[in-house]
Amino acid sequence: MIKHSVVLSAKEQAYWFIVNQGRVFLSAEGTLPFGSQSHLPIASQGTQICWIGEYQQHPCYLMVFDDQATDETQWHSARVFLTHGEALFQLAARATQVALFLQTHRFCGQCGSAMHLVNWELASLCHKCGHRCYPRIAPCVLVAIVNDGKILLARSSRHKAGFFSVLAGFVESAETLEQAAIREVKEEVGVDITDLQYVGSQPWPFPHSLMTGFLAQYAGGEIVCQPHEIEEAYWCELDKLPQTPGIETLSGQLIALAQQRYGRK
Numbered sequence: 001m002i003k004h005s006v007v008l009s010a011k012e013q014a015y016w017f018i019v020n021q022g023r024v025f026l027s028a029e030g031t032l033p034f035g036s037q038s039h040l041p042i043a044s045q046g047t048q049i050c051w052i053g054e055y056q057q058h059p060c061y062l063m064v065f066d067d068q069a070t071d072e073t074q075w076h077s078a079r080v081f082l083t084h085g086e087a088l089f090q091l092a093a094r095a096t097q098v099a100l101f102l103q104t105h106r107f108c109g110q111c112g113s114a115m116h117l118v119n120w121e122l123a124s125l126c127h128k129c130g131h132r133c134y135p136r137i138a139p140c141v142l143v144a145i146v147n148d149g150k151i152l153l154a155r156s157s158r159h160k161a162g163f164f165s166v167l168a169g170f171v172e173s174a175e176t177l178e179q180a181a182i183r184e185v186k187e188e189v190g191v192d193i194t195d196l197q198y199v200g201s202q203p204w205p206f207p208h209s210l211m212t213g214f215l216a217q218y219a220g221g222e223i224v225c226q227p228h229e230i231e232e233a234y235w236c237e238l239d240k241l242p243q244t245p246g247i248e249t250l251s252g253q254l255i256a257l258a259q260q261r262y263g264r265k
């Protein structure tokens with residue numbers, strides 16, 4: 001539960017996630033601001049503060065920084081927290097996603113009136129037409145397809161040459177995760193899969209995805225890359241991997257798991 005409209009005591013020592021346009025403020029030393037609100041390194045007029053969790057027995061607050069960011073070098077993608085442990089990454093993910101929600105739900109999408117935050121849950125409500133909104137979370141499937149000691153790796157148009165990963169795609173309305181996995185794989189590389197096995201999930205705040213990871217077995221079909229989406233795709237020997245995502249990401253964990261289970265010993 002995320003508490004907003006919090007009243008802070010002047011001396012409360014807390015960790016501060018100051019967020020501007022999806023980026024988090026870090027000190028020149030690369031650390032998260034810690035201390036009382038009055039000692040923050042930057043401040044913004046009329047900003048909203050939300051309690052978003054606890055870290056090392058201290059409260060963590062989100063402060064949405066609306067002003068123009070001054071020193072560009074001190075604002076970072078939540079991605080930098082990936083290497084700081086799961087707890088801190090999760091807080092950074094929550095901070096940037098809640099900040100985005102607050103910034104993009106000021107007006108009603110149905111009638112255009114001003115929205116108001118509900119005081120007992122994180123939601124915004126239009127007092128005129130009753131439309132209620134919650135922070136958006138977009139589920140996404142990652143699929144590691146294995147076949148006889150090989151894994152299907154692909155390079156999307158967003159990735160540089162030489163960097164490969166498992167297939168990924170967004171879940172569409174009224175689809176199950178499994179249906180989305182089967183459809184995305186067919187669309188992106190033209191192959192059929194079977195024996196889907198759920199592995200785990202990871203929040204991915206770029207800007208508001210929830211990654212879900214599956215292992216799957218190859219069932220048939222030749223690789224045909226979807227134009228504009230997939231630049232190249234191939235069956236890669238699990239013991240001869242190219243450059244792939246790090247183990248801190250769910251994609252990296254899926255590849256490692258495939259290697260451990262299906263790689264040639």
Ligand SMILES: [Zn+2]
Binds near residue numbers: 113127128129130
């Ligand atoms: Zn409305």
